[in-house]
Amino acid sequence: MLYGYGGNILRIDLTSGSVSTEPTDPKIAEKFLGGRGFGIYFLFTELPRGADPMGPDNLLIISPGPLSGTLVPGAGKLDITCKSPLTGGYAGANVGGLLTAEIKYAGYDSIILKGKAPKPVYIFVDNDKVEIRDASDLWGKGSLETEKILKDRLGEEFQIATIGPGGENGVKFACITHDFGRQAGRGGVGAVMGSKNVKAIAVRGNKSILVADVQAFRKAARAMYKACKDSSGLQVWQRYGTAGVTTWSNEIGAFPTRNFSSGQLEGYENLSGEVMREKIVITDKGCFGCPSPCGKWSHVKKHGVRVEGPEYESTALLGGDCALTDIEDVAYANYLADDLGLDSISAGNVIAFAMECYERGILTDKDTGGIRLTFGNAEAVFAMLKKIAYREGIGAILAEGVKHASGVFGKGSEAFAIQAKGMEFSGY
Ligand code: SF4
Structure with missing residues (x-):
């Protein structure tokens, strides 16, 4: 059995x-x-x-x-x-x-x-x-x-x-x-x-999962559940979700900022878990059987959408790495990435990389289809997410990932393409 x-x-x-x-x-x-x-x-x-x-x-x-x-x-x-x-x-x-x-x-x-x-x-x-x-x-x-x-x-x-x-x-x-x-x-x-x-x-499905000793299993699971519920650390986790580490990440200089050129973002406090909770979070949302749900269901009034998140990684890469400092803009970028079906970590990375290329003059308005791809430009982030998902113009190059894109753009951009073996970095 x-x-x-x-x-x-x-x-x-x-x-x-x-x-x-x-x-x-x-x-x-x-x-x-x-x-x-x-x-x-x-x-x-x-x-x-x-x-x-x-x-x-x-x-x-x-x-x-x-x-x-x-x-x-x-x-x-x-x-x-x-x-x-x-x-x-x-x-x-x-x-x-x-x-x-x-x-x-x-x-x-x-x-x-x-x-x-x-x-x-x-x-x-x-x-x-x-x-x-x-x-x-x-x-x-x-x-x-x-x-x-x-x-x-x-x-x-x-x-x-x-x-x-x-x-x-x-x-x-x-x-x-x-x-x-x-x-x-x-x-x-x-x-x-x-x-x-x-x-x-x-x-x-509605079948049963058999366990060897139901009583002992139930007792052990209840003890684990209670330990999680009683943990003060997990109470903070539940209130702010993973966004609770945004402030800490910035304070230790680990918050991805402007294509990882810095670990601290001016205006980071506008992206903190506390601000997010106050401004946009409606309720908590968790996985099956979770005693401390870290998911946050948010209403982004500025852009008229509801979204789960943003959690720390999305805030780090679509936010800090692209130098966005309005939690509602970051949440909307998160919504677009979700609905378009893009990994928000890699998507934030490739857009931040393209922003650095643009600011260094490696990419021009002609390359971007007229989008002013500067750090902090939220509209540019929204537009690039769509271009990537539909492989329009420069989006077709960025859709291949930052390693490939740096190979196409050249001009030394390989030096600031943040990836390992083709995988873009996460937010720590
Ligand atoms: S089980 Fe799901 S909701 Fe609970 S802490 Fe983990 S990721 Fe968050």
Whole structure:
């Protein structure tokens, strides 16, 4: 008996349209722990050597872990693994929310997508009923709008992951969005999903997860939950979310500023967790079973949108790194990145890099399509996010990531392209 697991691996070949399941192998569960372990195992044993990350041979492996869907707090993450189109290496992105538990309740420990659908589709999973459904009417729509449409169509209890135009158009740092604002952000997992013509995945399940000793498990989980609830550190975390570290990051000189040319931003205090809480946050929002929800649901009146966040990384890269100092502008940039399906970390990096190129005269108005790409110009950030997602003009170059863009722009710009092995830096 494999306690804690859904019990099955679901395989979907999008080229042939075939769907199959196999029992989860206890030997794999023993050696490769959690969703990330499963993702790594399947990627390294099944991906053909030299596979094109954007080709049909790449795998998109979606895996909860053995604690997902149980009472244990902090087990609300879902791992998404593939070969990264951004780095050519391993990509392991994780997303919080409710989908990880739902996949377990449907009875699966991994969903493995391979091949490429001949037309846009979405994956429908309702326990054992699995279908590849037409998504032609959803293609071209934003991530957030797509989730809303599918919730209305299928029912609120379905948990849904989507891509936006960025993923459809093969932006190398496109993300996968779930729960109206949670992202599997890094490494281009959304680009791989888009390369397979998969717009969304919708899952509902109502099976049980077996544990070996229910009473002991419940007791241990309750103790963990209480410890989290009683922790003063986590109370600060809950009030401000990850944005609670913005002030600290700036004070120690680690806040990405003007394409990482500085670690301190004048006006940073306007982006602090405290200001964010006071000005835009409406309520808290958390992943499955989380005792200290760090997600913040915000109303951005200046731009007329509601958005989850911005959390620290988005504030750091779309805010500080681009020298924006109005939390409502940063929150709106975050909203655009979410709906367009772009990783806000990489997107902020490439825009900040382009801003530095512009200020140094490496890029001109002719290159930017007339956009004055100076640090602190919020409208320029909004415009560039759209250009990147739709690969318009200079956006087509930036959509390949900062390493590629510096190779195209040249003129010494490689020296301030902030990346490691093709991956843009995060906010610490
Ligand atoms: S809401 Fe925040 S703290 Fe809670 S599980 Fe999700 S990411 Fe972690």
